[in-house]
Amino acid sequence: MARFALRRLAGMVVVLFAVSLVTFAIFNLIPNSDPAQRLAGKNADAVLVKSIEEDWGFDEPLPVQYWETMKKIFSGELISYGDQLNVDEKIVEGIPATFSLCIGAAAIWLFFGILFGYLSALKPGGWLDRVLTVVAIAGISLPAFLLAAIFLYLLTFKLELFPAGGYVPLTEDPVDWAYHLILPWFTLAILNIGFYSRVLRSNMLDAMNEDYVRTARAKGLSERRVMTRHVLRNSLIPIVSLFGLDFAAMLGGGAIIVESIFGLNGVGQYAAESITNLDLPPIMAITMFGAFFVVLFSAVTDIFYAYLDPRIRLEASAR
């Protein structure tokens, strides 16, 4: 276990380095992204631009600029070029909203994804399977922005059931917290409900042909027990690794559209704003933040995987 943790930690350093390097390089290649020009304003003269370049260190060679930016990310001193606020603090401020959104959405999509997949697989080709197939494909095909618009139009403006957006901290009012999050949760979850139920269905149909399922039946187990303890249990293993990465990417600010539409002021919305303003420091920090979660959760997934499937050894899977 110690070796596994050490390996993963080393892997994380490499991933974060690579991700930050690529982000930094891309940003410096984008035309019209000169931060000094943007900071100086539209009609700035060359002297002002020059002095800003010197103040912010934009005249340094790129490797030095990269090094300085990275140092500031990790010491918490990074300042946005746009609103000139501390980037790390802004991210930390956004975490409660983002985590509330992601954890709730994940619970919903896992629950319904597994339920629908299981029900579909019980009678493949039956009416329930066909209905759920249509539902799943509709869920996968509907883009989040469209789904959000439909929800907002029908449930907020027409029926006035839910608020249009905003985030109420859990500690302030748990009921209001959930009430404000229901639409974003479902908007985010529906795509994955469709996707996960399809994956689980096909995993289960494969598992049903396994010899050990025939053995389970030959033992005289009830059909329900065969389906849950043998077919479903074994089919959930691949779902775990899928979930680990999906969830991590979302936690790391991947729910950009949903957060922005519903004005949740989370990490994803911050990312959206920074990209619009070509504001390098927050983009760098949020990308690193996301990559951190992806690496962290892939390690957590592997640990859970080894628990679910005793044939897997952590030491081997870390290679």
Added chain:
Amino acid sequence: MSSQPLLSVGDLRVGFATEGGRLQAVDGVGFDLAPGEVLAIVGESGSGKSVTAQTILGLTRSPDSVIEGSVRLGGAELLNAGEAELRKVRGARVGMIFQDPMTSLNPVYRVGAQIVEAIRAHEPGTSKEEARERAIELLRSVGIAEAAQRVGDYPHEFSGGMRQRAMIAMALALEPEVLIADEPTTALDVTVQAQILRLLEDLNRSRNLATILITHDLGVVAEVADRVLVMYAGKVVEEGTLDQIFYDPQHPYTWGLLGSLSRLDRPRPQRLPQIGGAPPSLLAPPTGCAFRPRCPHEFGKCAEVPALDGRLPEAAAHRDRCWLDPEQKAERRQVEGGIGLEAPS
């Protein structure tokens, strides 16, 4: 065999609706199994032997299957029995083991837990501890060393032979009257095969366990069977005692099977003899005798399907499906000093 049969299969027919038409996998198979008897069902891949075995326990689950005939266990019909009734039979009165012990145990549960699951499915009142004790005892009885420790192992920590032993232990957990062993040694090394066969033989003797042994390996049959059913293209082509089948085989297909055994007591042939041709398609079986296209002794009458009849006056229970008369058979099956089937011209 005069005693009441324990298991009686009558005119069993299993067909599958496929895109290419109806595939008749089992075509009128019938046999009786007496208590304590070992019945071997022999045939090549696709002859319908495994489907026959699985249908006995209602494990042929394709929605496209059409099953007719009868399967009676102790007088009670199983073919039209409900799922709940079948569940009481599966594992409890009829145990089953399968070809590939590598994949027949669920890889994510401990071996002991899978045996405990079988026990508690039929005896819900048994506590987990009690069931575990029984699992250890069962593993010990099938020859797993240090059973008390190994009971907590996962299947991948067992060797192939140990897994098949564990499968047998599981099948025996509720002391069934019948054991169906579907190619139990096919996936195992030869030395392990011998051990598993010895184990099955011991169980048959010590528990008077009636056994249906499905195999394509005549060597396995010779070791343990009392009676033999030879299947070809979904039909029984010959049926008799072990000695009758090995020393006085009546059907050319049986000759071919016997002739293609490698024998240590004869000079080694240039090439191992084989039966020419390939098994027929079950979607479009040949008219008449199904073995006709591969049979060098085919003649006019073979265009008619031969009935499974006792054709030997001295042994009515020795039945076969071949139109040749017994004297012709005794003569024609002699190939190079032994029983065999010459290659079709």
